[in-house]
Amino acid sequence: MNCHAFAAALDERLLPELPDDERHAVLAHATACADCGAALAATRALAADRIPPLHHAPSVASIAAAAARRQSPAARGRRAGGEGAASAARRRARRAVALGAILGVGGAAFAAYYGGALWERLSSRALQGDGTKIAAGQSLLPAGAAGDSSYSLSDYVRDAALESQSQFAAKLVREPLLADGDMFPLLKVAPVYPPEATAAGLAGTAVVEFTVTAEGDTTDVMVIEASDPLFGPPSVEAARRFRYKPRVVEGRPVAVTGIRNRITYALDAEQPPAEAGAEAPAGRDAEPELTWLEYKALLAPAHACLDANDFRCVELALDELGARTDLDTRQRADLANIYGFIHHRRGDRQRALEAYRRAAELHQPENGNVLPLMIAAQIHYEQHQYQAALDAAIEYLKRSPSPSPGDYVFVDRLRALGAQVR
Amino acid sequence: MPRTDATRLACFIEPHLGALRRAAYRLCRSVADAEDLVQEVCLRAYEKLDELDAVTAPRAWLLRVQYHLHVDGLRRAGPRGEPLPEDDSHEATAAACDDDPEQDAEGAALGERLSAAWPSLTPDQQALLALHAEGYTLAELCDVTGLPLSALKARLHRARVRLGKLLQQQAPAARAVAAGRGVPR
Numbered sequence: 237m238n239c240h241a242f243a244a245a246l247d248e249r250l251l252p253e254l255p256d257d258e259r260h261a262v263l264a265h266a267t268a269c270a271d272c273g274a275a276l277a278a279t280r281a282l283a284a285d286r287i288p289p290l291h292h293a294p295s296v297a298s299i300a301a302a303a304a305r306r307q308s309p310a311a312r313g314r315r316a317g318g319e320g321a322a323s324a325a326r327r328r329a330r331r332a333v334a335l336g337a338i339l340g341v342g343g344a345a346f347a348a349y350y351g352g353a354l355w356e357r358l359s360s361r362a363l364q365g366d367g368t369k370i371a372a373g374q375s376l377l378p379a380g381a382a383g384d385s386s387y388s389l390s391d392y393v394r395d396a397a398l399e400s401q402s403q404f405a406a407k408l409v410r411e412p413l414l415a416d417g418d419m420f421p422l423l424k425v426a427p428v429y430p431p432e433a434t435a436a437g438l439a440g441t442a443v444v445e446f447t448v449t450a451e452g453d454t455t456d457v458m459v460i461e462a463s464d465p466l467f468g469p470p471s472v473e474a475a476r477r478f479r480y481k482p483r484v485v486e487g488r489p490v491a492v493t494g495i496r497n498r499i500t501y502a503l504d505a506e507q508p509p510a511e512a513g514a515e516a517p518a519g520r521d522a523e524p525e526l527t528w529l530e531y532k533a534l535l536a537p538a539h540a541c542l543d544a545n546d547f548r549c550v551e552l553a554l555d556e557l558g559a560r561t562d563l564d565t566r567q568r569a570d571l572a573n574i575y576g577f578i579h580h581r582r583g584d585r586q587r588a589l590e591a592y593r594r595a596a597e598l599h600q601p602e603n604g605n606v607l608p609l610m611i612a613a614q615i616h617y618e619q620h621q622y623q624a625a626l627d628a629a630i631e632y633l634k635r636s637p638s639p640s641p642g643d644y645v646f647v648d649r650l651r652a653l654g655a656q657v658r
Numbered sequence: 659m660p661r662t663d664a665t666r667l668a669c670f671i672e673p674h675l676g677a678l679r680r681a682a683y684r685l686c687r688s689v690a691d692a693e694d695l696v697q698e699v700c701l702r703a704y705e706k707l708d709e710l711d712a713v714t715a716p717r718a719w720l721l722r723v724q725y726h727l728h729v730d731g732l733r734r735a736g737p738r739g740e741p742l743p744e745d746d747s748h749e750a751t752a753a754a755c756d757d758d759p760e761q762d763a764e765g766a767a768l769g770e771r772l773s774a775a776w777p778s779l780t781p782d783q784q785a786l787l788a789l790h791a792e793g794y795t796l797a798e799l800c801d802v803t804g805l806p807l808s809a810l811k812a813r814l815h816r817a818r819v820r821l822g823k824l825l826q827q828q829a830p831a832a833r834a835v836a837a838g839r840g841v842p843r
Contacts (some may be wrong), residue, residue: 243815247796274822275815281825282791285772287683 427474569598571624684788686774775824
C-alpha cells in the first residue's frame with residue numbers, strides 16, 4: 237500500500253466495501269503516513285457531515301422576500317466579502333425577482349419540486365463516503381510490528397503478502413465462477429535428457445498419454461511409444477509435472493482423459509537448467525546465532541536491490557545471507573519467504589511455491605509467519621490447481637491465529653471448484 | 659416572457675434542483691448562500707436558454723455553471739471575514755428532524771469544525787471536496803471541473819490532506835498517529 241493506492245481507495249469510495257483485512261491494510265497505511273491520515277480524517281468528516289433538510293426551501297415568491305430581508309445588517313459580509321453588503325443584497329433581490337418573473341407559472345412546479353421525491357433519491361445517494369469505524373487507539377499495524385525499530389525487507393515482504401492476500405480475497409468475492417472453456421497447458425516441464433542417451437549420441441521422441449484432472453494436474457501418465465526405452469522414464473517424470481488449466485463445463489472444472497503429448501529429444505537442444513538451489517540448507521548448527529535485529533540489518537543490501545528493481549541483485553544478496561551458518565530456523569524461514577516473494581514477483585511460480593513450501597516447513601508456531609501458506613495457496617489457485625490450493629489454505633487456516641472471512645470465502649470457492657478437504 | 663420559456667427552463671432545471679441545492683450547500687456551508695448560488699445558476703441557465711436544447715447532460719452542465727460561479731465568486735471576493743450567524747427563517751427548522759440529541763450534538767460539532775476550516779481552503783479545493791462528498795465519481799468531476807483525471811486526483815488528494823490537517827489542528831486531542839514506519843516504494 238502506498239499513498240497513490242490509498243488516495244485511489246478514497247477516490248473510488250472503496251473503503252466501506254472492502255473486506256476487513258484489506259481495509260485494515262489500507263488503514264494501516266493511514267496510521268503510518270501523516271498526509272494520508274489527514275486525508276482519511278477529512279473524508280470521514282465530510283462523509284459524516286449532515287446537510288440540513290433543504291426541501292424546506294421557499295417558493296419563488298418567498299425567494300424574493302428572503303432576498304429583501306437580507307438587506308438586514310446581520311447578513312452583511314456573509315458571502316459578499318469585499319463587495320458592499322447593500323449592493324450585494326440589492327443584487328440578490330434583483331435576481332430573485334427576475335427569477336420569479338422568469339419562472340412565472342412554471343415557478344409553482346419548480347417550488348413544488350423542492351419537497352418532492354427527488355430529495356429522497358438524492359439523499360439516499362449521498363454520504364457514500366467512508367463510514368468505517370475504528371476504535372480510538374486501536375493499533376492497525378500488523379501484530380508484532382511495534383517491537384521492531386527498523387522496517388526491513390522482511391517487514392516489507394510480510395506487508396506485501398498481507399496486501400496481496402486481502403486483494404486476492406476481494407477479487408475472489410467479485411469474480412464469477414470459472415467461465416466454460418477447454419483446457420490448455422500452463423506449464424510444460426522439459427524432461428531430463430538421459431545421460432546414457434547423451435553419451436551414446438542418441439536422439440528421438442516419446443509419446444506419453446495422461447489424464448488432466450479437474451485440478452489441472454496430470455495423472456495416469458504412461459508411455460505410448462518411445463524411439464528408445466531410455467526416453468520413457470524421463471518423459472513420464474516430466475509429464476507428471478505438467479500443469480493445465482482444466483476444462484470447465486457449466487462452471488465446474490472436469491477431468492479429461494487420453495491427452496497425448498509428444499516429447500522430442502534432440503541433442504542440439506539446450507539442456508534444461510539445473511534447479512538452482514538458491515535457498516540455504518537449514519538445520520546447520522553454528523554459534524553464536526544472529527539476533528533478529530542483526531538479521532534484519534543484514535537484509536539491507538537485498539532491500540536496496542529490490543528498491544532498484546534488480547531481482548538478480550536481490551537473489552545474490554539473499555544467497556550471500558543464506559550461506560551464513562549462524563541463521564536460526566526463524567531466520568531461515570523468513571529468508572525462504574523472501575525468496576518466495578522474489579520468485580513470485582518475477583513470475584517464476586514454481587520456484588516461488590518451492591520457497592513458500594520451505595518457509596512453511598520451517599515455520600515455528602511461536603514466532604513464525606503462516607502467510608507463505610496462503611500465498612502458496614493463491615499461486616496454486618492461479619494455476620487452477622484447486623486441490624493443492626485447498627490443502628495449503630487448510631494448512632494455513634489450521635495454523636493462522638486470526639483467519640479472515642476472506643480466507644473462508646477462498647476455501648468455499650475451492651470446494652465449489654471440486655477440491656475436497658482431506 | 660413567453661410561458662414556453664419558463665416551462666423550458668423549469669423542465670431543464672427541475673430534475674436536478676435537489677442535486678444543485680445539496681452541492682451548493684456543501685460548497686457554501688450556508689443555506690442562505692446556497693440559495694443564492696442556486697438562484698445564480700438558474701439565472702445563468704435562463705441567459706443561455708437558447709443553448710439548453712443542445713445540452714445532453716443537464717446536471718453536469720448545471721453543476722459546471724455552479725462550480726464556476728462558486729470558484730469565480732470566491733476568487734473575486736478575496737479573503738473573507740468571520741461568518742455571521744444565519745438569520746433566515748427557514749434555517750430554524752433545519753436540524754429538527756433527528757431523534758438522537760447526542761448524535762445531533764456530535765453532528766453539529768463536526769459541522770462547526772468543517773465550517774471553521776472551510777474558508778481556509780481554496781475555492782477549487784472546496785468544490786472538489788464538496789462534489790466528491792456528494793457522491794459524484796471522478797469522471798463526473800472531470801466533466802464538471804474540466805480538469806484532466808490525473809490533475810483532478812492530485813488536487814483532490816491535496817485538498818483532503820489540507821482539510822484533514824486543518825481539522826486536526828482544531829482537535830489537539832486527536833488520536834496520535836503511529837509514526838516511524840512506512841512501506842518502501
